[in-house]
Amino acid sequence: MGSPAFEHVPGFTYLPSVEHNFSHNFSSAQSFPISLREETSSWQDLPNVKTIAAVVAFIFVVFHYNILEFLFSFNARRQGQGKVPPLVPHRLPFFGNVPLSYLWNARDFVVSSRYAFSSKHPVRVKLAFQEFYILQGAKNITALFKQQALSAFAVHGTLLRTVFSLPESAAQVYYKDDSGEHEKPHADSKVQPHNRVDFLTRSSFHKFLTGPGLAPLNRRFERNITERTSSLKPNQGWSRVPDLMEFFQNDVTAAVVDAMCGTHLLEANPGFLEDFWAIDHNVMTLFTRASRFFASQAEAARDRALAAVKNWHQWARYNFDPDSVGPDGDDPYWGTKFFRDRQNMFLGMDGFNADAVASQELAFLWGANTNSIISAFWVAVECFRDSALLVKIREEVGSCIVLEDGGARRFDIPKLLRQTMLQAVFAETLRLRVNGFLVRRPMRSDLKINDWVLKKDRFCLTSSTPAHMDADFWCQGPNKDHPVDQFYPDRFLKPNKEGDLEFSLKGTEGSWMPFGGGTHICPGKTFAKQVIFLTAALLVTQYDIEFVGDKEDMKMGTRNFGFGTLGPRGKVPVMIRRRVGF
Numbered sequence: 366m367g368s369p370a371f372e373h374v375p376g377f378t379y380l381p382s383v384e385h386n387f388s389h390n391f392s393s394a395q396s397f398p399i400s401l402r403e404e405t406s407s408w409q410d411l412p413n414v415k416t417i418a419a420v421v422a423f424i425f426v427v428f429h430y431n432i433l434e435f436l437f438s439f440n441a442r443r444q445g446q447g448k449v450p451p452l453v454p455h456r457l458p459f460f461g462n463v464p465l466s467y468l469w470n471a472r473d474f475v476v477s478s479r480y481a482f483s484s485k486h487p488v489r490v491k492l493a494f495q496e497f498y499i500l501q502g503a504k505n506i507t508a509l510f511k512q513q514a515l516s517a518f519a520v521h522g523t524l525l526r527t528v529f530s531l532p533e534s535a536a537q538v539y540y541k542d543d544s545g546e547h548e549k550p551h552a553d554s555k556v557q558p559h560n561r562v563d564f565l566t567r568s569s570f571h572k573f574l575t576g577p578g579l580a581p582l583n584r585r586f587e588r589n590i591t592e593r594t595s596s597l598k599p600n601q602g603w604s605r606v607p608d609l610m611e612f613f614q615n616d617v618t619a620a621v622v623d624a625m626c627g628t629h630l631l632e633a634n635p636g637f638l639e640d641f642w643a644i645d646h647n648v649m650t651l652f653t654r655a656s657r658f659f660a661s662q663a664e665a666a667r668d669r670a671l672a673a674v675k676n677w678h679q680w681a682r683y684n685f686d687p688d689s690v691g692p693d694g695d696d697p698y699w700g701t702k703f704f705r706d707r708q709n710m711f712l713g714m715d716g717f718n719a720d721a722v723a724s725q726e727l728a729f730l731w732g733a734n735t736n737s738i739i740s741a742f743w744v745a746v747e748c749f750r751d752s753a754l755l756v757k758i759r760e761e762v763g764s765c766i767v768l769e770d771g772g773a774r775r776f777d778i779p780k781l782l783r784q785t786m787l788q789a790v791f792a793e794t795l796r797l798r799v800n801g802f803l804v805r806r807p808m809r810s811d812l813k814i815n816d817w818v819l820k821k822d823r824f825c826l827t828s829s830t831p832a833h834m835d836a837d838f839w840c841q842g843p844n845k846d847h848p849v850d851q852f853y854p855d856r857f858l859k860p861n862k863e864g865d866l867e868f869s870l871k872g873t874e875g876s877w878m879p880f881g882g883g884t885h886i887c888p889g890k891t892f893a894k895q896v897i898f899l900t901a902a903l904l905v906t907q908y909d910i911e912f913v914g915d916k917e918d919m920k921m922g923t924r925n926f927g928f929g930t931l932g933p934r935g936k937v938p939v940m941i942r943r944r945v946g947f
């Protein structure tokens with residue numbers, strides 16, 4: 366019977382059948398004259414074929430980058446739907462991109478990278494045999510934020526594990542949770558309701574930070590920060606403070622932590638805030654686990670901070686009195702209903718124990734403080750270093766002071782949050798200082814972003830930095846004389862119908878994104894605004910501040926780039942005096 370095995374397949378070169386070769390040549394091979402057998406023994410032995418192969422390989426290696434550049438531009442310009450994002454050219458064949466300059470200065474790399482972050486369409490990056498996407502361009506970022514089934518949890522789980530020592534048994538709950546972040550779990554998910562960590566934690570944030578839980582938190586923060594700011598420098602005349610940041614890292618952070626957790630955590634652990642900011646300072650080192658070699662003291666600080674949180678939880682569990690719960694639902698032991706309820710929620714999850722809960726809550730406190738405290742520092746710096754701006758801000762803030770019955774002064778906070786220049790200073794500060802990466806992973810299906818298709822399960826990264834530094838967007842029209850890296854709050858002022866300038870974020874979608882976007886958008890943004898505005902209002906009303914340090918130290922550093930608001934390079938010494946009459 367004839368074999369049909371080697372019929373012609375379109376697109377493949379026809380090979381004669383093996384059967385044919387064997388039957389025809391094998392038995393007679395021995396009788397070939399030696400010279401004939403050498404001539405035909407292997408095509409690889411032909412010197413010119415070897416040379417051609419070597420030349421082709423050489424051209425491939427040498428021109429590999431140019432070939433990829435050509436393919437990149439070609440694919441980027443293709444029209445139509447369902448396009449695959451072009452591959453960012455890389456110099457080392459097979460290994461992909463090895464961005465050494467990123468390790469040196471990550472922000473410069475992102476701001477000046479030719480293909481990876483500057484393309485206004487999605488791109489594909491090959492990094493050590495893995496591929497992921499980078500998505501930039503306002504239109505694409507806006508489309509990304511509209512997507513529903515995108516998980517940010519692989520990254521949260523990793524951050525919790527590496528920086529905050531979440532035990533492996535609890536981390537597994539994160540990795541296994543494929544039920545989604547919405548109330549209704551995905552139909553094919555087998556995750557039990559009590560293990561829906563994605564949905565349960567997100568809804569706890571929202572109840573606390575966007576629901577009625579926010580009002581009592583705001584009130585306690587207002588009381589705490591007012592007390593702390595008033596007692597900052599009681600004496601008359603100028604006095605020197607070695608680093609303005611100390612006020613933010615000690616007093617403003619304490620005002621937030623006490624408002625959230627009650628006073629026991631800081632009272633029982635006087636070194637907590639120092640450890641807390643040591644973790645923040647080393648967050649990248651802890652995240653990459655390089656701390657084992659370079660920053661073991663950061664690991665020690667993290668361990669002490671975890672022990673402090675765990676002790677607070679033990680103390681609260683032991684002492685809690687249900688009668689102490691106030692009308693707003695909060696109590697002095699857990700501080701807030703939020704932390705009280707989350708104990709039960711986490712301890713009900715498989716693999717969670719007291720250590721795991723401490724990791725979760727320390728991570729929450731870090732997220733609740735790092736960006737807002739450092740942003741509050743920059744807002745104060747901007748207000749005090751420009752005397753003309755300071756006059757305007759003082760005028761706005763002064764218009765929000767109200768006298769209480771007993772004669773005490775406080776701010777009308779809703780009015781304060783609506784002040785034109787203060788809002789512009791806030792928005793411009795966040796544009797310049799927030800440098801975060803947002804990571805998403807389409808878990809269910811391929812992701813369609815405008816004309817592009819991004820494969821399911823691959824990570825998709827975007828960053829606020831290129832969007833915030835896009836001169837084509839931020840230096841248009843009346844802003845054209847103000848370079849993109851200059852602090853210029855008027856970028857956010859637009860004339861209204863009456864011709865007056867008013868603050869507006871209209872049209873900045875996908876270009877101004879300090880709080881991320883979509884279903885994972887920062888739930889703490891309203892509280893953050895309150896912390897930043899109120900702290901600035903109290904400082905400008907009560908104090909004069911002059912900067913007396915090296916200007917280089919006041920520039921923004923790049924340490925921990927990618928994790929949010931970046932701090933100053935060095936210490937910021939100031940002279941400070943109380944204003945007469947305040």
Ligand code: HEM
Binds near residue numbers: 886888
């Ligand atoms: C200037 C201050 C702040 C900035 C710039 C900021 C920025 C961000 C960003 C960029 C994200 C990721 C959003 C995304 O993936 O799309 C985020 C998430 C988050 N932030 Fe903030 N944040 C600030 C203040 C706060 C505060 C004060 C709190 C709590 C009181 C908070 C709690 C959270 C939480 C819980 C998440 C995770 C949300 C989720 O994954 O669903 N943040 N924040």
